[in-house]
Amino acid sequence: MTSSGFRPLDEKSLVEYIKATPALSSKLANQLHGLQIKEVGDGNLNFVYIVISSAGSFVIKQALPYIRSIGESWPMTKDRAYFEAMALREQRRWCSDHVPEVYHFDREMAVIGMRYLEPPHIILRKGLIAGIKYPLLAEHMSEFMARTLFFTSLLYHDTTEHKRAVAEFCGNVELCRHTGLVVFSDPYKVSQYNWWTSPYLDHDAEAVREDNILKLEVAELKSMFCERSQALVHGDLHTGSVMVTPDSTQVIDPEFGFYGPMGFDIGAFLGNLILAYFAQDGHADQVNDRKTYKEWILKTIEQTWNLFHKKFTALWNEHRNGSGEAYLPEIYNNPELQLLTQKKYMQDLLHDTLGFGAAKMIRRIVGVAHVEDFESIVDASKRANCERQALVFAKMLLKERRKFQAITEVVSAIQQEQS
């Protein structure tokens, strides 16, 4: 791939870039002196600049042709910015309340200019570590997932529309391939990038690599991830891809977006909430034992799925006579059958969700990229205990997922793991 027009921005060249880009400079009322520019990219992949003037603000995100946290030794196409911009626009089309607006996209430079999510927005994961409750989180996230997944599936798309969109997002193969490796492969083999809380979890990591039944189930999930174009998924919907205040929930960073199984998104979100839950004992102290906070996390897990279920099936019922070609109304033409098909669809989706959620948990404990929920627990032995509980639960969930009929059963199983 040529990068003829590409150059990495720094704080100085960024000002020139903004000056030359009306879609950006107009957001600042063309007042470019006294700009505040701050690089804040704390993710693994990109550079992120916050740009603020007295007249306005935005965020500039630039993808570089490698993974930022690892360096040029792990190249990754900067064209991911194109798919991120596409996914942001599509998701905002269906759920404008929870997706920030894109002001500007420059494919050559791999630059996205978008809404600055101003304070008190913080990354949800940091809020969960701090023990902050977000009473609207389940409501908002279920809304985001129900709407973005429903409207990009064959429940709403006709076949022509669907195949066109699937083909377009096949182009994001490099990021799909990366996800496939770090989620479904690396944790199950010896890999130079894997790490864990050693020596405490040495045996646990080895047990993951030697668990035939686990690997058998992971193969099925990987094949679904690689082969099934069910809807446009965010592709990386963990609690670090969500920014929150008590009133606002904004989903960012869909650069791993592609047409994949819906359960991959729902599982990522719920799986990361479960990780947050198991990390709480590591954050407990004499001032706050985190007990009621843990209850809140469990409640949020339960509500997120139940509200998702309610909203998704409501959209389905509302659009039953629409252009979607999966369940033609002339065939699925009686209430009993409609109920039967929805029940089966949602049950299968729950099982996919639990499987993918479990896989996402496992890879955060023994794979390459860990989560701050655990990493911020300074005492290694305490951290390892939290991680082990999460790992034991995730392995069970991945293997036994088809036995769960409702999210309440999952919540009970989480509680049992700690009793």
Added chain:
Amino acid sequence: MTSSGFRPLDEKSLVEYIKATPALSSKLANQLHGLQIKEVGDGNLNFVYIVISSAGSFVIKQALPYIRSIGESWPMTKDRAYFEAMALREQRRWCSDHVPEVYHFDREMAVIGMRYLEPPHIILRKGLIAGIKYPLLAEHMSEFMARTLFFTSLLYHDTTEHKRAVAEFCGNVELCRHTGLVVFSDPYKVSQYNWWTSPYLDHDAEAVREDNILKLEVAELKSMFCERSQALVHGDLHTGSVMVTPDSTQVIDPEFGFYGPMGFDIGAFLGNLILAYFAQDGHADQVNDRKTYKEWILKTIEQTWNLFHKKFTALWNEHRNGSGEAYLPEIYNNPELQLLTQKKYMQDLLHDTLGFGAAKMIRRIVGVAHVEDFESIVDASKRANCERQALVFAKMLLKERRKFQAITEVVSAIQQEQS
């Protein structure tokens, strides 16, 4: 779509076309006088000309922008010829023994020039109606299916290769959509194109339209058909897409080709053999009761699956350390696990095969396009009896497919249906 350079050929303009096309005229040693040209398209879709001179021969197939058997009232993109040519080349790459060579392709004109499958090649379906045994059929078809499906799956492809190919064949959406409608939709609703042996099967057709459990299962198959990019499937692999002699088996007409579930091809072939089986009583007479022929069909069904299983898993074992990314050798690293994963993969594939096979049977009895196996039974009452047995069996197979562990159990169930 513009059709600027497109014109339908007739026997006269075809000669001019050949003259202007070196890839074709050279096949005839540039001797164009005394050409024999015969239009033989007996399929539903295209015009097919056999061109023979003293020096050589070929077939010219031209797609028109509608379905030939229905007329301009059912338009269908002529670009299907492009995907047919692509699929023929890809399948021949992996299985040159059973796929005819393409000499020439003209996308604008939607013309394919390819090997003429000379007598005594006949359409397999006609051979099955005539009661002719093909001792190598199972061997050859299992070879075709094992090789074309394996080498275009993630067992052989890396992710990049796979997504590129999937995206390309997403372009064949119009034919996919057509298949989706005629196989998974039309038979289950009132449709102007549906027909059946009336009045004998009126009740049976209605029962299909009112069978909630059947429709529930069909929805799952349709979603797999639309969403799962497992391998490059032929897309229409019934016994009318195969030409045979006692020594040769050639698979033609992959214009419905796309990346879909493998079971769709295997099911199409086996389902059509089962239709041929149930039609035999309608072809029996005092000279030939067809009993031993029916035994041969059952044997062929059994051998086709078993040989497919053997060849497919042998390819898998042979390429275990190759570029395929579904089962990385560092993870699937012990014989017990390898056996376990293969067993699960092949069991799932058998169930997909039985489901799709059953759906293909049903649509040939109560949907728009029927099969000559039954249509050639002149006595309508006798024909209806044969069709009803096939329909009853297919409905059971579609609903109960997950209970079958081996193809021998399917064969026993077929025999029981007739006892």
